[in-house]
Amino acid sequence: MTRREWLCRAGAVMVAGVGLERDVRAQPDWTPLFDGATLGRWEQTSFGGEGPVGVRDGAIVLEMGDPLTGITWTGEALPAAYEIALEAVRLAGSDFFCALTFPVGASHCSLILGGWGGTTVGLSSIDGLDASENETTREMRFEDKRWYRVRVAVTATHIRAWLDEQPIVDVAITSRKIGIRPEVDPSRPLGIASYRTRAGLRGIRLRAL
Numbered sequence: 001m002t003r004r005e006w007l008c009r010a011g012a013v014m015v016a017g018v019g020l021e022r023d024v025r026a027q028p029d030w031t032p033l034f035d036g037a038t039l040g041r042w043e044q045t046s047f048g049g050e051g052p053v054g055v056r057d058g059a060i061v062l063e064m065g066d067p068l069t070g071i072t073w074t075g076e077a078l079p080a081a082y083e084i085a086l087e088a089v090r091l092a093g094s095d096f097f098c099a100l101t102f103p104v105g106a107s108h109c110s111l112i113l114g115g116w117g118g119t120t121v122g123l124s125s126i127d128g129l130d131a132s133e134n135e136t137t138r139e140m141r142f143e144d145k146r147w148y149r150v151r152v153a154v155t156a157t158h159i160r161a162w163l164d165e166q167p168i169v170d171v172a173i174t175s176r177k178i179g180i181r182p183e184v185d186p187s188r189p190l191g192i193a194s195y196r197t198r199a200g201l202r203g204i205r206l207r208a209l
Contacts, residue, residue, distance in 0.1 A: 030085070033073065034060065034204040041075035045186050045193060059202040062194045064093055068183065070193030071201075078103055078190060081209040085151040086192070086201055090144050093197030094118045097142070101187035104154055107178045108188050111152055111161050111169065114142045115195070121168055123159060125179045136169045147202075155209060 034040060036058040044053040051063030053071060062069040078084075090097035096115040101108055110124045112131040119139045122131030131137060140163075142148070152169075153160045159178075161169035180188070187193055192201055 030205040030207045032205050033075070033084075034202065036202065039071070041073060042071040043074055045070035045072045045191055047183075047186055047193070051198075059089075059200040061091070062192075062197075062199045062201070064196055064198045065194070067196045068193050069199075070099070070184075070187055070191050072187055073190035078206065079208040080105070081155045082206060083151060083153045083209060084190075084204070084206050085149070086204040087147045087149055088113065088192075089147045089200040090114060090142055090194075091198040091200055092144070093194070093199075095195040095197050096120075097194050097197045097199035098148075098150060098201075099124075099184055099187070099193045099195070100150065100152060101180055101184050101191045101193070102152060102154060103189050104159065104173065104178045105156070108180045109159060109178050110180050110184055110187070111150070113148070113150065113163070114140075114197075118142065121163075123161075123169060123171065124181050126171065126173075127177045128179070130181065136171055138168065140168075147200075153209065 047068040049066040051065040051069040054061055088098040095118055096112050098113040099110050101110040112124055113121055116132050119141060120132050121138050121140050122136040124131040126134045149164050151162045157172060157174050159171050159173055184193055
């Protein structure tokens with residue numbers, strides 16, 4: 001093979017590789033769980049004392065409850081290993097604007113954003129300890145009317161979470177007791193709730209890992 005032939009073949013391989021990479025990136029691996037117009041397979045969670053739930057301007061709005069307002073997924077079961085992502089905003093109030101409850105094996109867990117007076121972030125619960133008192137606990141300040149990107153990944157061995165693509169949780173769950181607070185039990189198997197806070201949700205989506 002001459003040098004010219006080799007260069008032509010190498011160039012063709014590179015072009016094919018770029019095309020393949022573009023094709024892979026173009027494949028929609030996320031499944032939307034909210035169409036931006038209706039609740040669809042979501043239904044209002046019956047906590048008792050909940051505020052109204054509606055869709056406005058492409059977002060699900062959770063009105064302030066006494067104390068909780070939320071939505072629960074009634075669609076297909078989630079895979080054993082998966083990622084769920086959404087955007088959430090605190091519109092009014094001073095406590096958590098997003099308690100994302102999700103399945104972990106045979107159990108469930110909740111990612112809390114802005115709890116315990118508006119700043120606590122973490123998982124509830126690990127070995128019986130809430131988001132305010134286990135190794136995932138951290139304090140963060142949240143701005144009203146700012147949308148935050150939330151993502152949670154669950155596997156057989158770990159729960160990981162990101163806020164605006166910055167890691168906020170990375171915990172090994174092998175041989176750990178994973179659970180939820182009894183107040184959010186109606187959120188199972190998958191739900192999102194706020195606590196005495198008006199909140200907005202959009203861009204809810206899921207993909208298998």
